[in-house]
Amino acid sequence: MQFAFTPEQDAFREELRAFLAAQLPADWQVKNDREAMTDAEFAYSQHFAHKLGERGWLTMQWPVEYGGRAASHIEQMIFAEEMAWAGAPLGFGFGTQLVGPTLMVWGNEEQKARFLPPIARSEVFWCQGFSEPGAGSDLAGLQTRAERQGDDYIINGQKIWTSEGQYADWMILLARTDQEAPKHRGISYFLVDMKSPGITLSPLINLMGSHAFNQVFFDSVRVPAANLVGQENRGWYVATTTLDFERTGIARVIWSLRQFEELVGSVRRERQAGVTWPSGGQLRNRLAELRIEFEIARLLCYRVGWLQTNGIVPNYEASMAKLYGTELIQRFGAAAVNILGMAGQLEPECRRAPLQGRLERTYQAGLSYTIAGGTSEIQRNIIAQRGLGLPRG
Numbered sequence: 001m002q003f004a005f006t007p008e009q010d011a012f013r014e015e016l017r018a019f020l021a022a023q024l025p026a027d028w029q030v031k032n033d034r035e036a037m038t039d040a041e042f043a044y045s046q047h048f049a050h051k052l053g054e055r056g057w058l059t060m061q062w063p064v065e066y067g068g069r070a071a072s073h074i075e076q077m078i079f080a081e082e083m084a085w086a087g088a089p090l091g092f093g094f095g096t097q098l099v100g101p102t103l104m105v106w107g108n109e110e111q112k113a114r115f116l117p118p119i120a121r122s123e124v125f126w127c128q129g130f131s132e133p134g135a136g137s138d139l140a141g142l143q144t145r146a147e148r149q150g151d152d153y154i155i156n157g158q159k160i161w162t163s164e165g166q167y168a169d170w171m172i173l174l175a176r177t178d179q180e181a182p183k184h185r186g187i188s189y190f191l192v193d194m195k196s197p198g199i200t201l202s203p204l205i206n207l208m209g210s211h212a213f214n215q216v217f218f219d220s221v222r223v224p225a226a227n228l229v230g231q232e233n234r235g236w237y238v239a240t241t242t243l244d245f246e247r248t249g250i251a252r253v254i255w256s257l258r259q260f261e262e263l264v265g266s267v268r269r270e271r272q273a274g275v276t277w278p279s280g281g282q283l284r285n286r287l288a289e290l291r292i293e294f295e296i297a298r299l300l301c302y303r304v305g306w307l308q309t310n311g312i313v314p315n316y317e318a319s320m321a322k323l324y325g326t327e328l329i330q331r332f333g334a335a336a337v338n339i340l341g342m343a344g345q346l347e348p349e350c351r352r353a354p355l356q357g358r359l360e361r362t363y364q365a366g367l368s369y370t371i372a373g374g375t376s377e378i379q380r381n382i383i384a385q386r387g388l389g390l391p392r393g
């Protein structure tokens, strides 16, 4: 493994830093990705994403014909890192991170030509309709049905935890097309226009009080057969490709590392002002441990990017990065609110909230990270079986 960036990659990082320093408003405050955006923040985020899309930065590793820059996954990772460090708004990631890469593997030429360029330009937003009330970790147990009728499929059923569904123009949807087949073999993968008659959304409010996800109901929704990705009843394999792209999360790690540095700065300032902690030595050790753990998390993500750059599809390696990174953010969030004392629990609206309540938000949002995109237990199963070759329990 090469432990250094190439001069071109370093130059790209510098270009990006200069762009972000010049373009981001001085008072821009990034929100945690589980917090609701105001209309103004949403509009600004879209405007900013368009600027990134114009430069081909949102989809750097895509071929030029689809709006990318044919760059390596390492450059894509540098982009994600710098954006997260600056707290810059990225727009919505489902299209660029999940849908586009999946279509490049499984989509036909017509689907690629139709759907990829608008994603690269950040003109069209996507959401992910996989989970159902009775199917999360056991995703293949899903019950939403799709029945062929002429040139269309008719969809009936319900999805849940659909993040950003309220903003989405399109959805990637898994539905059962064969009721009799073994559960993994009767599923198909569809591209669904969210404006189709028969779709209704109902907001779900998360524990932070934000409308970050939804329930989506399908009542005889007509989807053209041309929107089937891959073959009928073979959608499970398309879905696992999507899930493989979902599990790395360097942006979250770096975003939290930035907050860690803010916390260290705050501790330093308090110390200089004469504040003492009953166990100062322990505090120093805890902060040092966390800083090392952030570096490990970053390297686990780099490993995934390096594998992808070398044409290897990451598998348990992506699970390792996801598991370690998300559990680290929880450890960090808990440590941070403890270090900040009682005031650490104050929410951003409170005048006395330290660091504008950002660490309190991290603490709360962190709970969802080890669930979304596959729980920690599922990641451990993958690492045990595919990484260590252990038998199924």
Ligand SMILES: Cc1cc2nc3c(=O)[nH]c(=O)nc-3n(C[C@H](O)[C@H](O)[C@H](O)COP(=O)(O)OP(=O)(O)OC[C@H]3O[C@@H](n4cnc5c(N)ncnc54)[C@H](O)[C@@H]3O)c2cc1C
Binding pocket: 127, 128, 129, 130, 131, 132, 133, 134, 135, 136, 137, 138, 160, 161, 162, 163, 164, 213, 368, 369, 371, 372, 373, 374, 375, 376, 377, 378, 381
């Ligand atoms: C913030 C957030 C955003 C989300 N966004 C989306 C989205 O946009 N689209 C979408 O489709 N879904 C989304 N999800 C859903 C997410 O993918 C599921 O919540 C997740 O896969 C877990 O499924 P579940 O909630 O049904 O829990 P369950 O699968 O019911 O699991 C319950 C508990 O049992 C454990 N468990 C289950 N099976 C096993 C096993 N085999 N071995 C060991 N332990 C096991 C789990 O680890 C967990 O602790 C989101 C979830 C969250 C929290």
